[in-house]
């Protein structure tokens with residue numbers, strides 16, 4: 001997929017076009033600071049001067065004061081399976097007891113966890129979007145589409161899963177949507193298949209303030225799952241929910257008409273790269289000033305900026321780690 005924000009990086013330093021999602025959080029400085037590969041801090045990239053654009057607490061100072069260690073590294077822990085509901089042969093929802101503090105952190109839109117079966121090696125870690133966070137109970141709800149070895153191994157577990165996280169970068173471009181809040185912000189969420197899982201979490205976080213419309217393509221998932229999680233509270237907070245197959249000819253016309261009539265401030269695309277390109281272009285044509293966010297569909301393997309599976313090479317020979325980077329620009333496409 002082509003990102004316009006990456007092309008813009010030909011002429012400017014990368015830190016001018018993107019941030020690290022973990023910068024300034026409880027997980028900063030991270031492993032990249034230790035090896036001189038911090039995505040933000042020029043001192044922690046081996047330079048002898050500071051030219052970073054970071055406006056938060058100085059990462060270099062935190063690193064030195066913290067004895068040059070990783071701050072609060074994320075660790076695997078066992079989470080009890082509170083319930084396991086099979087919606088289809090290949091679609092299951094686990095409710096895990098992770099504790100209230102963890103559930104609260106995992107409630108941030110775009111959060112995902114690494115999950116694996118007990119006793120499985122690190123090769124089996126799989127990133128799964130948080131679908132719902134229940135802070136009162138200390139539970140998180142994870143929808144898992146069974147595809148291959150890793151997800152099949154997860155399906156065997158009935159008592160506990162090994163969990164690590166939460167990680168924050170499941171959605172690209174969400175920072176702009178979360179940062180600037182005005183009253184009655186109008187948001188459109190378009191989700192296809194398992195993309196509904198992060199969509200439900202966004203809805204949970206924004207429904208108190210935003211007017212939210214949703215377009216849902218339930219191909220490969222289950223209507224029952226959607227109705228279980230778009231409960232009465234969520235339904236009443238949402239303006240319109242439309243169910244449609246995005247591949248249908250008339251789908252684009254319906255979306256175009258909704259965009260023209262409602263004039264959304266935000267559009268969030270939780271779909272495959274094919275539909276991100278297609279619907280991203282539609283959004284930019286109809287709503288050029290809207291904030292656009294999209295699911296982070298890069299192959300995420302460690303989530304820590306270490307393994308390189310999510311990297312893209314950009315003009316100028318730079319490499320961007322998409323598990324950590326958030327673009328500054330209003331629209332990443």
Ligand code: FES
Nearest residue numbers: 301306307308323
């Ligand atoms: S997922 Fe490993 S570097 Fe991004």
